[in-house]
Amino acid sequence: MTDDAPRNSGTELQTDWFDTIRINTPAVERRAASLPSRRSLKKEWQAAWLLNAVRCMDLTTLSGDDTEDRVARLCAKARQPIAPDLLDAMGVSGLTTGAVCVYPTMVAAAKRALRGTDIPVASVATGFPAGLMPLNLRLAEIEYARDQGADEIDIVITRAHVLQADWPALYDELRAMRQACGPARMKAILATGDLKSLENVARASHVAMQAGADWIKTSTGKEGVNATLTVSLVMCRAIRDHHDRTGIAVGFKPAGGLKTAKDAIAWQVLMREELGRDWLRPARFRIGASSLLGDLERQISHHVTGRYAAAHRLTMA
């Protein structure tokens, strides 16, 4: 999969774009809650959205007991996420996931396992998930992952800069990370569950985009609260505002807790309603998930065969 979105070269820090932002939290929460039911998808349309969720997925393993064998199995799944007979029945071929996402020391194994495909390898870095390491070491970790062959780097921001409203510190740090990424694209993980308010989510989103993040991502998956439709709505509106001001299209990645096909549909409805069809492509939308693929397979199998396949029939992620 070639990523056709131009890089986000960033802008100067522009705090006036967000420092007076106020968010009507109840209204945002009501809008977010309405999203899952906003589109009653007909059967064949629902199957198309399920397939789209697969091609936009960063198939992820970020566990302390990860091994090269597990990464190789994950990559085999990324190459063929849905059984060929099911795809044939739908007239689809060549479906892969959007990327594979691993720890830096697993990047080389992932690159080997994906040889011959154009599936990108994403690597977390910068002291994932807390990010509390000296900056020089965080930058070195980015460089290590890049040199191992990572095509995308998922960095984590320093939450304290947001909680203390130290926007220059956050911007400068993200600029340095963007520089360390070199040719690799940068996703900025905002760890929204740690940011205390929706205003802070919006502000951190703007600073990350101004600093040159190619995507903004909700969560590491390790916070107490990870991706929600409410924070995702706020981030998508920030993306839209940034695009209106600059013409730069920054991508969005919800991560952490997306487990079911219903989740995958709900977030795609959000993207369609808030940002439009162009944001339903892997270049601008990724779902960070370690177990979502299993339910997508089940639902796709049900769409094709009319029954739920037994677990052993599906090579779950």
Ligand SMILES: O=C[C@H](O)COP(=O)(O)O
């Ligand atoms: O993107 C990375 C997340 O850790 C995935 O979270 P999950 O394991 O809840 O799917």
